[in-house]
Amino acid sequence: MNIMERLKKAWWILPAVILGIIPLIFKEKSAYVSGILIFAGIYIILAVGLDLLMGYAGQISVGHASFFAIGAYSSAILTVKYGISPLLAMFFGMFLSGLIAWIIGRPVLALKEYYLAMATLAFNEIVITLIIEIEWLTGGASGLKNIPSFSLFGFTMKNNLHYYYFVWFVVFLVVAMTIAIVKSPMGRTLIAIHSDEVAARTFGINSTKYKTGIFVLVNVFASVAGSLYAHYMGFIAPDDFGVSTSVNMLVMLFLGGFGTIYGPAIGALFLKILPELTYFFQDYELLINGVILIIVLVFMPKGMYGIFVAMKRKIGFSRE
Amino acid sequence: MGEYSHLFQFFFSGITTGSIYALIAVSLVIVYRVSQLICFSQGEFFVFGALFMATLISKGVSLPLAFVISLFGSMAMGGFLQWLLIRRIQGSSIGNLIVMTIAIFLALRGLALIIWGRESYVVRPFTESQPITFMGASLQLQVFWIAGITVFVLLLIWFFFEKTMLGLAMRACAENPLGASLMGISVNRAAFFAWAWGAAIGAIAGMTICPLLFTQYTSGVMPMVKGFIAMSIGGLSSIMGSVIAGLMLGLVESYTIGLISSKFSDAIVFTLLILVLLIRPSGLFNSQR
Numbered sequence: 354m355n356i357m358e359r360l361k362k363a364w365w366i367l368p369a370v371i372l373g374i375i376p377l378i379f380k381e382k383s384a385y386v387s388g389i390l391i392f393a394g395i396y397i398i399l400a401v402g403l404d405l406l407m408g409y410a411g412q413i414s415v416g417h418a419s420f421f422a423i424g425a426y427s428s429a430i431l432t433v434k435y436g437i438s439p440l441l442a443m444f445f446g447m448f449l450s451g452l453i454a455w456i457i458g459r460p461v462l463a464l465k466e467y468y469l470a471m472a473t474l475a476f477n478e479i480v481i482t483l484i485i486e487i488e489w490l491t492g493g494a495s496g497l498k499n500i501p502s503f504s505l506f507g508f509t510m511k512n513n514l515h516y517y518y519f520v521w522f523v524v525f526l527v528v529a530m531t532i533a534i535v536k537s538p539m540g541r542t543l544i545a546i547h548s549d550e551v552a553a554r555t556f557g558i559n560s561t562k563y564k565t566g567i568f569v570l571v572n573v574f575a576s577v578a579g580s581l582y583a584h585y586m587g588f589i590a591p592d593d594f595g596v597s598t599s600v601n602m603l604v605m606l607f608l609g610g611f612g613t614i615y616g617p618a619i620g621a622l623f624l625k626i627l628p629e630l631t632y633f634f635q636d637y638e639l640l641i642n643g644v645i646l647i648i649v650l651v652f653m654p655k656g657m658y659g660i661f662v663a664m665k666r667k668i669g670f671s672r673e
Numbered sequence: 674m675g676e677y678s679h680l681f682q683f684f685f686s687g688i689t690t691g692s693i694y695a696l697i698a699v700s701l702v703i704v705y706r707v708s709q710l711i712c713f714s715q716g717e718f719f720v721f722g723a724l725f726m727a728t729l730i731s732k733g734v735s736l737p738l739a740f741v742i743s744l745f746g747s748m749a750m751g752g753f754l755q756w757l758l759i760r761r762i763q764g765s766s767i768g769n770l771i772v773m774t775i776a777i778f779l780a781l782r783g784l785a786l787i788i789w790g791r792e793s794y795v796v797r798p799f800t801e802s803q804p805i806t807f808m809g810a811s812l813q814l815q816v817f818w819i820a821g822i823t824v825f826v827l828l829l830i831w832f833f834f835e836k837t838m839l840g841l842a843m844r845a846c847a848e849n850p851l852g853a854s855l856m857g858i859s860v861n862r863a864a865f866f867a868w869a870w871g872a873a874i875g876a877i878a879g880m881t882i883c884p885l886l887f888t889q890y891t892s893g894v895m896p897m898v899k900g901f902i903a904m905s906i907g908g909l910s911s912i913m914g915s916v917i918a919g920l921m922l923g924l925v926e927s928y929t930i931g932l933i934s935s936k937f938s939d940a941i942v943f944t945l946l947i948l949v950l951l952i953r954p955s956g957l958f959n960s961q962r
Contacts, residue, residue, distance in 0.1 A: 466767065467905070468905060470771070471902070472946070472950050474901075475943035476943075478898070478943045479947075482943075486937060486940070596894070597894075600775055600779075603775060604772070604779070607768075611768065637783065637787065639779055639786055640786070640787060642783070643777070643778070643779030643780025643781070644780055647773070650776060654769060
């Protein structure tokens with residue numbers, strides 16, 4: 354193994370370093386910049402998880418925001434109403450999300466394509482309705498206020514910088530885990546299920562077990578993102594977790610590049626930074642998002658990651 | 674009598690919303706049958722039809738003329754979108770096509786926001802008169818317009834698909850695209866007409882309910898979702914099934930709001946959907962599994 358190959362293997366250090374020094378570059382504006390990047394980070398966790406579920410396991414979800422909501426509300430309710438420590442509340446949210454995902458995963462994932470899309474969308478609506486209606490616990494439509502800051506082993510996160518480094522640490526963890534899964538035999542099993550479930554079953558793969566397993570894992574990721582979101586915002590309302598949020602995640606997925614893990618991360622980053630660049634267009638944001646997505650679908654179906662790969666190949670860094 | 678008049682009231686409001694759900698479901702089914710695609714942007718035609726008609730009326734155009742102009746405008750828009758966008762990515766994965774309709778949904782919604790802003794619009798009822806009382810329930814005359822127009826549209830669809838050459842050609846494309854194209858039927862053109870029809874029916878739903886519902890740029894989502902539900906319960910490709918399912922959905926919703934709780938009605942409806950999907954994934958009214 355020569356030095357070039359070793360460098361290639363360690364390429365991830367470069368984005369890590371860049372992200373690490375971004376707050377230092379933007380000195381006086383760093384609170385603002387890191388604020389945007391915290392949101393982007395939270396959405397990367399969601400989008401990468403969704404890609405594992407849709408891009409690899411081939412299970413459509415139009416309700417990914419539901420477990421984002423369950424995580425956020427677990428953290429918020431436990432810390433605000435019962436004074437439990439944020440870390441413990443986050444673990445409880447992960448456990449609860451995993452449990453619910455495990456219970457509904459088996460029957461729901463037996464559905465295919467449009468039916469699965471409908472069922473996940475319906476589940477998202479049910480979660481939102483329940484949050485709005487169980488007012489004594491969740492604060493109803495007006496939401497929950499005064500969620501305490503996240504604290505870790507006695508260290509309380511007071512400002513954007515603390516959250517920035519913590520959220521992006523979690524992002525790296527989640528992406529690394531996802532990549533490890535994709536490259537493991539389990540990743541190949543998922544791809545097999547995706548391309549032909551009947552064939553996969555014929556080869557003795559227990560597809561139900563794998564699909565449910567990945568569904569649980571992905572929703573635990575979403576729950577973590579929800580906890581981070583709740584503590585960073587300090588305020589959550591049901592509107593943050595509706596079907597439109599789920600649709601936004603789909604847009605990130607396809608904008609970045611379906612089934613590539615890094616692609617959706619780029620898509621999430623782009624879609625969270627874009628409104629900041631076009632803030633003087635405000636009302637035009639929806640239209641711009643729609644048009645960008647249309648252009649991507651028509652002219653570059655592999656998404657932004659696809660362009661990146663094509664460029665890399667042209668410059669000659671490809672493996673062949 | 675007092676008890677029963679409530680039940681009648683719920684029945685009529687159920688039929689009203691149910692007709693709207695049925696129309697949206699039918700517009701989805703038509704697109705689905707010809708191009709095996711569920712169009713997530715269908716609710717936007719509902720909004721465009723209603724808001725365009727409201728604007729025309731406020732500019733002094735008479736109601737029937739505004740209705741017709743808005744109808745053909747939406748029809749042209751549906752066909753144009755199919756020609757401009759869907760045709761281009763025909764043949765790519767089903768996921769891409771779904772996301773394309775989501776993109777169209779975002780773009781149209783954004784366009785509606787720019788044109789009409791965040792205000793809500795309402796138009797005058799098609800015939801202006803006092804609500805009439807029937808069996809103790811008070812009824813807006815618009816309810817009869819909605820039911821009548823729904824029946825008329827359904828008859829028209831039946832006639833189109835059963836009796837006209839173009840309708841038969843579109844059905845052939847739905848059954849077997851390759852076979853149809855070998856017989857000299859342009860599958861693309863069939864899809865074009867399906868989108869135009871779908872958009873027109875979606876717009877009709879929006880325009881007929883507009884006197885009873887404050888419509889704004891975000892109003893398209895709920896009818897679309899309910900239309901999907903009706904379509905799924907009806908078995909995706911059955912027009913009759915989705916009409917029955919749409920009416921049932923309206924009734925279930927109206928009675929749960931009236932008798933159980935207005936709060937949980939959506940949760941109950943969605944739970945019903947998941948149950949139906951789990952028990953009979955191919956829909957309640959689909960004979961072939």
